[in-house]
Amino acid sequence: MARGGAPVTMSDVARLAGVSTATVSRVVNGRYGVSVSTIEQVRSAIEQLGYESSLVATSLRRSRTNVLGLVTHSFQSYTAEVLKGVMDALSQSGFDLIIYANSDLYGTYSDGWEQRHLARLSGTLTDGCIVITPSGEVRSGTPVVVIDPARGSAAPSVTADNFAGATAVVGHLLGLGHRRIGCIAGRAGLEAAWSREEGYRTALAEAGVPFDPGLIARGSFNPESAAPLARALLDRPDRPTAIFAASDGMALKTLQVAKELGLDVPGDLSVAGFDNIPESALAEPGLTTVDQSVYRLGYEAARMLKGLVRGEWEGPVRTVLPTRLVVRGSTAPPGSPW
Amino acid sequence: MARGGAPVTMSDVARLAGVSTATVSRVVNGRYGVSVSTIEQVRSAIEQLGYESSLVATSLRRSRTNVLGLVTHSFQSYTAEVLKGVMDALSQSGFDLIIYANSDLYGTYSDGWEQRHLARLSGTLTDGCIVITPSGEVRSGTPVVVIDPARGSAAPSVTADNFAGATAVVGHLLGLGHRRIGCIAGRAGLEAAWSREEGYRTALAEAGVPFDPGLIARGSFNPESAAPLARALLDRPDRPTAIFAASDGMALKTLQVAKELGLDVPGDLSVAGFDNIPESALAEPGLTTVDQSVYRLGYEAARMLKGLVRGEWEGPVRTVLPTRLVVRGSTAPPGSPW
DNA sequence: CTGAAAGCGCTTACAG
DNA sequence: CTGAAAGCGCTTACAG
Numbered sequence: 001m002a003r004g005g006a007p008v009t010m011s012d013v014a015r016l017a018g019v020s021t022a023t024v025s026r027v028v029n030g031r032y033g034v035s036v037s038t039i040e041q042v043r044s045a046i047e048q049l050g051y052e053s054s055l056v057a058t059s060l061r062r063s064r065t066n067v068l069g070l071v072t073h074s075f076q077s078y079t080a081e082v083l084k085g086v087m088d089a090l091s092q093s094g095f096d097l098i099i100y101a102n103s104d105l106y107g108t109y110s111d112g113w114e115q116r117h118l119a120r121l122s123g124t125l126t127d128g129c130i131v132i133t134p135s136g137e138v139r140s141g142t143p144v145v146v147i148d149p150a151r152g153s154a155a156p157s158v159t160a161d162n163f164a165g166a167t168a169v170v171g172h173l174l175g176l177g178h179r180r181i182g183c184i185a186g187r188a189g190l191e192a193a194w195s196r197e198e199g200y201r202t203a204l205a206e207a208g209v210p211f212d213p214g215l216i217a218r219g220s221f222n223p224e225s226a227a228p229l230a231r232a233l234l235d236r237p238d239r240p241t242a243i244f245a246a247s248d249g250m251a252l253k254t255l256q257v258a259k260e261l262g263l264d265v266p267g268d269l270s271v272a273g274f275d276n277i278p279e280s281a282l283a284e285p286g287l288t289t290v291d292q293s294v295y296r297l298g299y300e301a302a303r304m305l306k307g308l309v310r311g312e313w314e315g316p317v318r319t320v321l322p323t324r325l326v327v328r329g330s331t332a333p334p335g336s337p338w
Numbered sequence: 339m340a341r342g343g344a345p346v347t348m349s350d351v352a353r354l355a356g357v358s359t360a361t362v363s364r365v366v367n368g369r370y371g372v373s374v375s376t377i378e379q380v381r382s383a384i385e386q387l388g389y390e391s392s393l394v395a396t397s398l399r400r401s402r403t404n405v406l407g408l409v410t411h412s413f414q415s416y417t418a419e420v421l422k423g424v425m426d427a428l429s430q431s432g433f434d435l436i437i438y439a440n441s442d443l444y445g446t447y448s449d450g451w452e453q454r455h456l457a458r459l460s461g462t463l464t465d466g467c468i469v470i471t472p473s474g475e476v477r478s479g480t481p482v483v484v485i486d487p488a489r490g491s492a493a494p495s496v497t498a499d500n501f502a503g504a505t506a507v508v509g510h511l512l513g514l515g516h517r518r519i520g521c522i523a524g525r526a527g528l529e530a531a532w533s534r535e536e537g538y539r540t541a542l543a544e545a546g547v548p549f550d551p552g553l554i555a556r557g558s559f560n561p562e563s564a565a566p567l568a569r570a571l572l573d574r575p576d577r578p579t580a581i582f583a584a585s586d587g588m589a590l591k592t593l594q595v596a597k598e599l600g601l602d603v604p605g606d607l608s609v610a611g612f613d614n615i616p617e618s619a620l621a622e623p624g625l626t627t628v629d630q631s632v633y634r635l636g637y638e639a640a641r642m643l644k645g646l647v648r649g650e651w652e653g654p655v656r657t658v659l660p661t662r663l664v665v666r667g668s669t670a671p672p673g674s675p676w
Numbered sequence: 677c678t679g680a681a682a683g684c685g686c687t688t689a690c691a692g
Numbered sequence: 693c694t695g696a697a698a699g700c701g702c703t704t705a706c707a708g
Binding site: 348 | 700703704
């Protein structure tokens with residue numbers, strides 16, 4: 001019963017059953033050409049010892065493991081939603097999922113973590129991998145699907161229609177009458193950040209509103225990064241009447257900064273975000289934002305990876321999912337302009 | 339640059355550097371006794387080929403991998419919270435985390451999944467594992483910490499003080515004047531389910547309220563399982579004036595059933611849950627519940643596992659974390675008794 | 677300081 | 693129908 005002892009190996013089973021490990025392997029893997037009585041013996045030995053084959057040894061020897069990998073940096077609510085989608089897509093597919101997360105968030109491995117983890121997993125452990133928001137291009141010997149890729153990445157990917165979403169929400173602000181609209185952009189290297197910023201510029205251009213470089217600030221998608229930027233924007237004498245932040249986390253932080261500065265939202269300032277995280281509905285006032293179905297990002301990525309691994313993927317290798325404008329209380333016509 | 343080709347192995351590096359794989363291994367692992375010039379050659383070959391050591395091969399050969407495992411059945415918000423705690427506890431610890439989730443939720447592997455996954459990982463891949471809500475006892479050659487163990491499990495574990503929490507919330511209902519309090523209990527085999535039910539009984543006993551077996555129904559912690567049970571309870575001629583459900587998911591479902599039956603909450607019926615999931619604050623009315631810090635469950639489990647693996651754990655191997663009563667609008671004195 | 681060789685736990689041709 | 697042997701990519705005594 002191997003309780004606290006060394007793990008039971010195939011040799012242990014072979015010895016007890018009085019056969020070779022080759023035969024045990026055949027029984028374990030249901031290969032043809034083993035006599036019924038031998039199967040019986042081996043089965044009983046397996047039962048008796050509580051044997052389970054080692055994933056590591058098996059994967060080292062075999063080319064196919066039926067395990068898919070997912071590499072991530074952290075576990076925010078975003079990640080959790082992605083995972084739900086991935087798991088649902090993999091349900092009953094015969095593929096198990098292994099997730100690799102490194103713990104040295106601020107340590108020596110911070111740079112290029114995704115490539116390192118990918119290489120460690122994809123040697124032989126997994127048949128393919130999903131990588132979430134990598135900071136650069138990723139390469140691997142097995143199929144890879146990237147969720148929210150780095151800008152310019154050529155890897156198969158799944159992403160929301162960030163450009164359309166940003167255009168829509170900035171268009172909404174323009175429609176309310178705003179003309180001075182600040183933008184707190186996201187992490188420079190990410191495709192998503194770039195598209196959202198581009199959507200902002202395009203919406204302004206289409207409305208004939210001249211672009212003011214002084215109204216754009218660059219954050220990192222991290223909520224904390226937005227505080228000083230929002231403060232700087234709101235301290236300007238020609239303060240914007242609205243701010244579009246490229247993520248809800250940053251938008252919520254902006255809401256907080258506005259409150260600290262004694263500004264009323266949406267009376268003195270309209271604020272809009274991107275993502276539609278659960279906290280946005282709870283904020284006071286509720287945050288106007290763009291919904292991207294993070295669940296579907298995960299679902300579609302897993303579906304694509306599954307197909308790629310099986311060699312039966314016929315669809316496009318770049319999937320762009322629709323976004324949806326969600327209007328709540330944080331945006332209104334400019335009220336008390338200076 | 340191994341783009342889409344076979345992964346680069348240590349032999350490739352050795353060949354290019356003109357040394358043996360033994361020497362490459364020494365350089366990769368920073369072992370002493372390699373000449374500076376050789377180190378230089380090997381380093382440059384590694385760089386050139388983009389070599390990363392295979393986690394699988396390394397772990398098969400070595401006893402220690404500095405990777406901790408986590409085995410789970412699904413990815414609910416509960417799991418996500420646990421993961422956040424685990425990751426924070428592991429931050430900068432030198433341990434990476436690998437999570438194994440099986441996709442056959444309703445397939446052939448459903449039974450004993452935790453033991454199977456544990457065995458597959460703990461052969462050599464991980465130095466120790468956390469297992470979330472296993473359905474039975476788990477055993478492994480490496481340290482294991484269980485979050486919300488099966489009833490009667492002897493494994494090291496971390497769990498909330500479910501008994502105290504249930505006693506408190508049922509005490510709250512009794513204090514409001516309720517005497518007929520229904521109970522929708524959780525999955526039979528789990529320690530948490532048992533303790534919550536036991537807390538219910540104890541609170542009644544202490545208040546001198548006789549226990550009515552007809553008022554107790556057994557669900558599975560799954561929200562869906564609660565609907566027919568709630569309906570049956572509320573269809574009784576001697577309907578309870580309050581229902582305590584052993585999880586928020588089941589309590590929210592009960593809220594919904596009550597609404598369908600035209601019952602006002604809390605006017606006609608008080609409802610209380612357990613867990614304090616985010617949705618409970620958003621419900622209308624807000625759900626009275628017991629807060630258990632799922633984040634801390636994960637944090638403490640990881641902390642314990644880390645210590646166990648390093649052989650330096652001095653604390654208790656069973657950690658029970660405090661719970662906290664959260665009163666919201668779903669409970670009130672019995673209003674319109676029949 | 678360096679390499680040949682054994683071996684971690686498996687699987688898979690190859691013989692018999 | 694079954695086993696001996698090679699080998700997956702590494703690490704580690706053991707020689708030299």
